[in-house]
Amino acid sequence: xxxxxxxxxxxxxxxxxxxxxxxxxxxxxxxxxxxxxxxxxxxxxxxxxxxxxxxxxxxxxxxxxxxxxxxxxxxxxxxxxxxxxxxxxxxxxxxxxxxxxxxxxxxxxxxxxxxxxxxxxxxxxxxxxxxxxxxxxxxxxxxxxxxxxxxxxxxxxxxxxxxxxxxxxxxxxxxxxxxxxxxxxxxxxxxxxxxxxxxxxxxxxxxxxxxxxxxxxxxxxxxxxxxxxxxxxxxxxxxxxxxxxxxxxxxxxxxxxxxxxxxxxxxxxxxxxxxxxxxxxxxxxxxxxxxxxxxxxxxxxxxxxxxxxxxxxxxxxxxxxxxxxxxxxxxxxxxxxxxxxxxxxxxxxxxxxx
Amino acid sequence: xxxxxxxxxxxxxxxxxxxxxxxxxxxxxxxxxxxxxxxxxxxxxxxxxxxxxxxxxxxxxxxxxxxxxxxxxxxxxxxxxxxxxxxxxxxxxxxxxxxxxxxxxxxxxxxxxxxxxxxxxxxxxxxxxxxxxxxxxxxxxxxxxxxxxxxxxxxxxxxxxxxxxxxxxxxxxxxxxxxxxxxxxxxxxxxxxxxxxxxxxxxxxxxxxxxxxxxxxxxxxxxxxxxxxxxxxxxxxxxxxxxxxxxxxxxxxxxxxxxxxxxxx
Amino acid sequence: xxxxxxxxxxxxxxxxxxxxxxxxxxxxxxxxxxxxxxxxxxxxxxxxxxxxxxxxxxxxxxxxxxxxxxxxxxxxxxxxxxxxxxxxxxxxxxxxxxxxxxxxxxxxxxxxxxxxxxxxxxxxxxxxxxxxxxxxxxxxxxxxxxxxxxxxxxxxxxxxxxxxxxxxxxxxxxxxxxxxxxxxxxxxxxxxxxxxxxxxxxxxxxxxxxxxxxxxxxxxxxxxxxxxxxxxxxxxxxxxxxxxxxxxxxxxxxxxxxxxxxxxxxxxxxxxxxxxxxxxxxxxxxxxxx
Numbered sequence: 001x002x003x004x005x006x007x008x009x010x011x012x013x014x015x016x017x018x019x020x021x022x023x024x025x026x027x028x029x030x031x032x033x034x035x036x037x038x039x040x041x042x043x044x045x046x047x048x049x050x051x052x053x054x055x056x057x058x059x060x061x062x063x064x065x066x067x068x069x070x071x072x073x074x075x076x077x078x079x080x081x082x083x084x085x086x087x088x089x090x091x092x093x094x095x096x097x098x099x100x101x102x103x104x105x106x107x108x109x110x111x112x113x114x115x116x117x118x119x120x121x122x123x124x125x126x127x128x129x130x131x132x133x134x135x136x137x138x139x140x141x142x143x144x145x146x147x148x149x150x151x152x153x154x155x156x157x158x159x160x161x162x163x164x165x166x167x168x169x170x171x172x173x174x175x176x177x178x179x180x181x182x183x184x185x186x187x188x189x190x191x192x193x194x195x196x197x198x199x200x201x202x203x204x205x206x207x208x209x210x211x212x213x214x215x216x217x218x219x220x221x222x223x224x225x226x227x228x229x230x231x232x233x234x235x236x237x238x239x240x241x242x243x244x245x246x247x248x249x250x251x252x253x254x255x256x257x258x259x260x261x262x263x264x265x266x267x268x269x270x271x272x273x274x275x276x277x278x279x280x281x282x283x284x285x286x287x288x289x290x291x292x293x294x295x296x297x298x299x300x301x302x303x304x305x306x307x308x309x310x311x312x313x314x315x316x317x318x319x320x321x322x323x324x325x326x327x328x329x330x331x332x333x334x335x336x337x338x339x340x341x342x343x344x345x346x347x348x349x350x351x352x353x354x
Numbered sequence: 355x356x357x358x359x360x361x362x363x364x365x366x367x368x369x370x371x372x373x374x375x376x377x378x379x380x381x382x383x384x385x386x387x388x389x390x391x392x393x394x395x396x397x398x399x400x401x402x403x404x405x406x407x408x409x410x411x412x413x414x415x416x417x418x419x420x421x422x423x424x425x426x427x428x429x430x431x432x433x434x435x436x437x438x439x440x441x442x443x444x445x446x447x448x449x450x451x452x453x454x455x456x457x458x459x460x461x462x463x464x465x466x467x468x469x470x471x472x473x474x475x476x477x478x479x480x481x482x483x484x485x486x487x488x489x490x491x492x493x494x495x496x497x498x499x500x501x502x503x504x505x506x507x508x509x510x511x512x513x514x515x516x517x518x519x520x521x522x523x524x525x526x527x528x529x530x531x532x533x534x535x536x537x538x539x540x541x542x543x544x545x546x547x548x549x550x551x552x553x554x555x556x557x558x559x560x561x562x563x564x565x566x567x568x569x570x571x572x573x574x575x576x577x578x579x580x581x582x583x584x585x586x587x588x589x590x591x592x593x594x595x596x597x598x599x600x601x602x603x604x605x606x607x608x609x610x611x612x613x614x615x616x617x618x619x
Numbered sequence: 620x621x622x623x624x625x626x627x628x629x630x631x632x633x634x635x636x637x638x639x640x641x642x643x644x645x646x647x648x649x650x651x652x653x654x655x656x657x658x659x660x661x662x663x664x665x666x667x668x669x670x671x672x673x674x675x676x677x678x679x680x681x682x683x684x685x686x687x688x689x690x691x692x693x694x695x696x697x698x699x700x701x702x703x704x705x706x707x708x709x710x711x712x713x714x715x716x717x718x719x720x721x722x723x724x725x726x727x728x729x730x731x732x733x734x735x736x737x738x739x740x741x742x743x744x745x746x747x748x749x750x751x752x753x754x755x756x757x758x759x760x761x762x763x764x765x766x767x768x769x770x771x772x773x774x775x776x777x778x779x780x781x782x783x784x785x786x787x788x789x790x791x792x793x794x795x796x797x798x799x800x801x802x803x804x805x806x807x808x809x810x811x812x813x814x815x816x817x818x819x820x821x822x823x824x825x826x827x828x829x830x831x832x833x834x835x836x837x838x839x840x841x842x843x844x845x846x847x848x849x850x851x852x853x854x855x856x857x858x859x860x861x862x863x864x865x866x867x868x869x870x871x872x873x874x875x876x877x878x879x880x881x882x883x884x885x886x887x888x889x890x891x892x893x894x895x896x897x898x899x900x901x902x903x904x905x906x907x908x909x
Contacts, residue, residue, distance in 0.1 A: 050520075050524060051523075051524075052520055052523075071523070071528070071529075072520070072523040072524050073523045073524070073525075073526050073527055073528045073532075074526075075524075076526070077524050078524070079520070079521060079524035079525075081517045081520070081521060083515070083517060085515065085517040085518050085520070085521040086521075087518060087521070087522075087536060087540075088518075088540065089539050089540060098522070098525055098527075098535075099525035099526050102525065102526040102527050102531070103526060143521075146521075146525065147524075147525075150525060150526065156524075359818070359819070359820040360818060360819040360820060363819055363820055363823065366713060367713045367716060367717050368717070370710060370713035370714055370717070371713070371714055371717050371731070373710075374710060374711075374714050374734075374790065374794075375730075375731065375734055377710075377787060377790070378734050378735070378738050378787060378790065378791075379734065380753075380759075381746070381749040381750055381752075381753050381787065382737075382741065382745075382749055384749065384752055384753050384758075384759040385745070385748065385749035385752055385753075388752045388758070388759070395757065396752055396755060396757060396758065397757030397758070397762075398752070398757060398758050398759040398761075398762040399762065438638055438642070441631055441634050441635065442634070442635045442638055444631055445631040445632050445634070445635040446635070448631075449631065449632060451632050453636075457635060457636070457639050460639060460643050460647075460648075461638075461639070461643065463643075463647070464647065465896075466844060466892050466893055466896040466897065467889060467892065467893075468847075468848030468850075468865060468885075468888050468889060468892050469848065469850060469865075470848065470850050470865040470868050470869065470885065470888070471654070471848075471868070471885045471886075471888055471889045471892075474654060474868055474872055474881060474882065474885045475650035475651050475653065475654040475885070476646070476650050477872070478650065478653055478654065478657060478878065478882075479646070479649060479650035479653055482653070493642075493646050496642070497642070497643075497646065497647055500642070554739070554740045554742070557742060558742040558743055558744070560743060560744065560850060560851045561848070561850040561851070561865065564850075564869060564873070565869075565872065565873065575742075575743075575744045575851075578744055578748075579744070579851070579854070579855070582748075582855070590748050590751075591748070591752060593744075593748075594744060594745040594748035594749055594752075595745075597741060597742050597744060597745035598741045598745045598749070600741075601737055601740040601741030601742055601745060602737045602740075602741065604740050605733055605736045605737040605740050606733065608736070609729070609732075609733060609736075614729075614732045614733065614736055
């Protein structure tokens with residue numbers, strides 16, 4: 001069963017067309033992230049599903065029932081906001097119980113379910129606190145409890161962690177994911193943080209200007225980005241423009257600036273003769289020994305990042321290679337000016353449409 | 355040199371603060387003191403201490419009746435103003451529609467209209483149509499208080515977080531329920547402030563009411579003025595002391611309930 | 620399209636429009652228009668009808684209002700308005716500056732705020748009578764004066780009396796409306812100025828004052844409009860000797876029933892207030908904004 005389906009959604013703000021015929025299918029119980037820069041339409045799409053934005057065209061189905069003609073309060077959705085949106089004049093208990101009271105549950109059942117929800121987000125005992133007495137992370141967990149306690153058909157999260165600091169984000173990401181696995185709720189998650197997208201999702205949809213650039217599992221999107229935009233958004237890498245050429249049974253990619261890169265056969269399949277090759281920095285090995293696909297160069301810049309170091313290595317008059325290495329031992333930290341060889345294996349390159 | 359100038363500046367500022375506080379409080383304090391004059395003529399210092407004129411003021415039926423008129427009028431005008439201002443300010447803050455600017459200026463025009471002009475215009479209007487009655491007075495005061503209510507509530511609306519309403523709706527509350535359970539409680543300080551403002555403006559008015567009262571419906575202010583013209587006795591001292599105490603009390607109540615920052619223009 | 624949302628959205632707008640048309644259209648615009656129309660009619664005391672006037676189109680009412688003895692009253696009204704405005708804004712600016720910048724005892728600030736708002740909420744009548752008692756022959760000020768062995772001064776019936784009372788009221792308005800503009804002058808601009816070498820006074824003159832000028836202008840125009848409309852204050856403290864335009868409106872409408880002349884006075888007063896609040900505001904602010 002499909003947990004969520006949107007068909008041919010057109011939506012605009014004033015005269016600004018944000019979504020131009022976007023379609024998406026999400027299996028029941030799956031966690032899908034909408035990833036993209038500001039203005040790409042991800043929040044708009046979420047709000048279309050929630051019912052706060054009316055598409056000029058298109059349909060929305062939640063658990064295979066059509067909802068786009070229903071107001072938000074009839075859709076039985078769980079919504080978590082970036083700024084938590086906890087009702088400031090109510091205690092945590094009342095906030096979480098709000099949806100239940102509307103559904104006319106008995107007092108005892110309400111308080112049972114609220115307690116259950118607070119346990120799920122690990123905030124039992126916080127019933128009588130007011131939102132202003134809670135930290136950002138705690139507020140967000142109460143917001144989640146409030147959305148989950150009504151047993152919605154779908155969970156929608158709009159950049160819920162953007163207002164929190166790094167450690168808290170890292171921690172809550174995993175909590176959210178674990179709650180989602182337990183409850184098996186279809187979940188649509190909006191973020192501009194690619195790490196969140198990769199860590200939490202079953203599927204990631206990368207959006208740009210209202211169009212889905214690629215939909216796939218985190219690994220697939222990272223290793224085989226469909227185009228330059230996706231490649232650069234979910235990570236970074238070295239870009240080579242040029243053309244394929246078969247020489248002596250070896251598949252080569254000749255770059256426009258004269259480098260000859262060996263690639264595995266399957267890279268050529270389905271690609272244009274003239275293409276763009278993308279190699280992620282962590283796939284570049286730096287060493288003193290010459291291997292396949294190896295280029296001599298000089299380290300021009302070293303950026304120490306704690307667990308890793310980023311190196312810019314000049315291999316040609318207009319070409320720097322970006323490489324990232326783990327630093328397990330300070331002695332392994334290289335210096336600017338070192339002469340090294342960079343190399344990568346033939347199946348480390350991805351072909352991206354330009 | 356600049357240190358001297360800086361010091362001078364500080365003296366000026368602090369000096370003004372002190373002078374102002376004195377300037378604003380002394381007349382009110384003097385009024386309270388002089389209202390205790392036991393004799394028939396107002397003088398400072400008083401010849402004694404007596405509540406005689408307070409007794410006179412409170413036991414006198416003409417003042418009694420006019421107080422009832424004033425308070426009733428103020429309550430009705432303030433309530434109506436708030437009831438009309440809430441949906442109006444919601445419309446202004448949330449939506450754009452043709453004529454919004456014009457309507458907005460129109461709704462605040464009474465603020466720029468001298469009270470006397472409003473009174474005169476309404477008097478003639480009601481003489482020609484509908485007849486002059488208590489209702490005319492209510493309408494006049496509604497026009498006076500509505501702009502204040504609108505301004506205060508609009509200020510509150512601007513700061514209101516719409517995502518709270520969305521959260522409520524996502525949890526299953528329809529528009530009306532959301533308004534009742536979420537919006538209204540959260541903007542209630544603004545509503546209370548509007549109400550207080552409205553009462554104060556209505557109670558204070560003399561200019562407009564002067565033209566719309568009749569011998570049966572006379573407001574406290576006008577009654578006091580009329581009385582003062584015939585009999586220059588310390589009753590006005592007691593009455594004005596009473597009004598001062600009410601005004602100060604209202605201010606303190608407003609501060610406690612809604613916080614006075616709401617009244618900054 | 621979500622039907623209930625559409626209805627809700629339009630019902631609010633329709634409601635606002637209804638308020639606009641009924642309350643303001645019928646009970647504000649129409650009366651104002653009638654007022655204007657009456658100002659062009661002719662006063663006819665011999666007509667015998669209750670309203671003593673004949674529909675016409677004449678400018679004689681305005682001629683009366685703007686010339687001769689009445690011109691003196693117009694000038695006096697404007698003079699009082701200007702004096703009060705200048706005094707009020709000059710006194711209020713330092714106070715507002717202090718309020719916007721002082722970060723010491725919160726209770727002191729609260730006390731000042733209570734003072735300002737209480738001045739507003741006690742009401743005109745209370746204020747006017749309080750000043751009456753301050754300035755009367757046997758009142759507070761004269762008691763102080765005679766303490767120094769000086770002659771008692773007759774305050775009541777002078778412009779000064781009216782101005783003293785008005786300024787107390789205007790100070791609330793002026794201060795409260797100056798606090799926001801002064802708060803909005805980003806303190807970091809002042810810090811930047813100081814870091815570049817300008818001391819307090821120079822920073823104030825070159826940064827704070829110019830940036831708060833729009834606020835000063837708006838506040839002054841508001842004070843002028845309010846002060847020019849004074850009614851009770853001249854009535855009580857002017858003791859019949861000082862009359863302002865509002866008093867003229869009252870006299871001609873209710874004492875003499877000369878509606879056309881009263882209306883002419885009212886229109887002139889209304890225009891003065893409107894021009895001050897709307898027209899002058901736009902003109903001066905556009906020149907003064909950065």
